[in-house]
Amino acid sequence: MAELKRSKITAVGHFLPEKRLTNHDLEQMVDTDDEWIKTRTGIEERRILEDEDKASAYMAAEAAKEVLDQRGISAEEIDVIIVATVTPDYLFPATACLVQNYIGAANAFGYDLSAACSGFLFALTTGSSLIEAGTAEKVLVIGSDKMSSIVDYTDRSTCILFGDGAGAVLLEPSDDGTGIIDSIQHSEGDTNCALYQPAGGSLNPASEDTVAQRQHFIKQDGRTVFKKATEGMADVSLEIMEKNNLSADDVAWLVPHQANKRIIDATANRMGLSSEKVMINIDKYGNTTAATIPLCLYDWKDELDHGDNLVLAAFGGGYTWGAIYLKWGL
Numbered sequence: 001m002a003e004l005k006r007s008k009i010t011a012v013g014h015f016l017p018e019k020r021l022t023n024h025d026l027e028q029m030v031d032t033d034d035e036w037i038k039t040r041t042g043i044e045e046r047r048i049l050e051d052e053d054k055a056s057a058y059m060a061a062e063a064a065k066e067v068l069d070q071r072g073i074s075a076e077e078i079d080v081i082i083v084a085t086v087t088p089d090y091l092f093p094a095t096a097c098l099v100q101n102y103i104g105a106a107n108a109f110g111y112d113l114s115a116a117c118s119g120f121l122f123a124l125t126t127g128s129s130l131i132e133a134g135t136a137e138k139v140l141v142i143g144s145d146k147m148s149s150i151v152d153y154t155d156r157s158t159c160i161l162f163g164d165g166a167g168a169v170l171l172e173p174s175d176d177g178t179g180i181i182d183s184i185q186h187s188e189g190d191t192n193c194a195l196y197q198p199a200g201g202s203l204n205p206a207s208e209d210t211v212a213q214r215q216h217f218i219k220q221d222g223r224t225v226f227k228k229a230t231e232g233m234a235d236v237s238l239e240i241m242e243k244n245n246l247s248a249d250d251v252a253w254l255v256p257h258q259a260n261k262r263i264i265d266a267t268a269n270r271m272g273l274s275s276e277k278v279m280i281n282i283d284k285y286g287n288t289t290a291a292t293i294p295l296c297l298y299d300w301k302d303e304l305d306h307g308d309n310l311v312l313a314a315f316g317g318g319y320t321w322g323a324i325y326l327k328w329g330l
């Protein structure tokens with residue numbers, strides 16, 4: 001049997017809309033306050049894509065263009081585009097096909113992956129497997145979410161949490177021992193729907209009734225999800241460390257999904273990591289769902305050293321959760 005190749009990240013791009021929605025702005029919209037939001041979540045502001053004619057595909061394409069520029073390659077060289085999103089422009093066609101058209105990746109095939117806040121992590125594992133198997137040489141993995149399109153700005157328990165943005169990476173075969181070394185993925189069907197968007201799918205298609213009942217927005221039982229997320233993210237991060245014999249000293253960075261600073265702190269504690277080793281930008285962007293992890297990689301890319309051990313970890317609706325261990329290869 002042919003030896004499996006390893007894949008590594010060779011470029012990182014991002015897109016963030018200009019408009020900032022601050023906690024003080026939200027104080028004018030719902031019964032909340034800056035102090036409550038900062039203490040309970042760590043969020044100070046989020047970005048909002050205001051243009052009505054632009055959505056997740058546009059943001060994904062902008063992030064992808066930055067990746068191509070950084071790597072100095074043309075879009076025609078891309079083999080695969082995987083877009084993780086829960087806010088696709090349309091239910092179909094796939095956002096990845098729209099991105100292909102936006103950037104001119106004529107030789108690629110693409111599809112979307114739906115795993116909520118774990119979407120980017122699952123997409124990175126999928127992309128990596130395509131390279132390991134020899135199916136592809138250049139895979140664009142993108143997380144893009146226009147969360148403002150499904151956030152109910154009259155619901156104070158959810159509207160404070162989410163923001164819009166996109167992040168993208170290029171995966172290519174690695175020949176220097178760096179790259180994606182291991183991944184663990186979990187899901188657990190949540191039939192109680194603690195976190196979901198009730199309408200717009202085939203079970204509850206859009207109707208006057210679904211609109212009147214505000215069923216096209218995110219609904220969340222915050223306390224239940226918080227408990228599951230704290231357990232899930234901490235457990236899986238420890239699991240990947242143990243599986244790969246990594247001590248806290250071996251880990252250079254934790255790259256956590258940014259849903260709540262308290263969930264991130266609990267994960268870092270379980271791993272025995274000090275706060276200097278944890279990427280946190282939730283204060284600036286809130287929870288951008290599939291975009292949080294690549295946005296962290298983008299913000300920290302100049303501080304990462306070749307060979308650094310990174311643990312990526314996420315938890316999301318579904319439920320879905322997982323972790324990736326990689327050696328930084330840039």
Ligand code: COA
Binds near residue numbers: 031033036040117
């Ligand atoms: N401003 C002020 N008060 C608020 C509020 C807001 N924006 N939102 C909720 N409250 C109130 C609640 O009504 C409640 O009041 P009560 O005690 O009188 O009923 C009180 O604050 C505490 O609510 P609770 O939901 O227990 O707060 P919490 O500490 O769990 O924080 C979340 C709420 C949403 C921040 C937290 O549950 C969370 O982060 N959940 C997970 C979210 C998540 O990760 N989602 C994505 C999946 S990855």
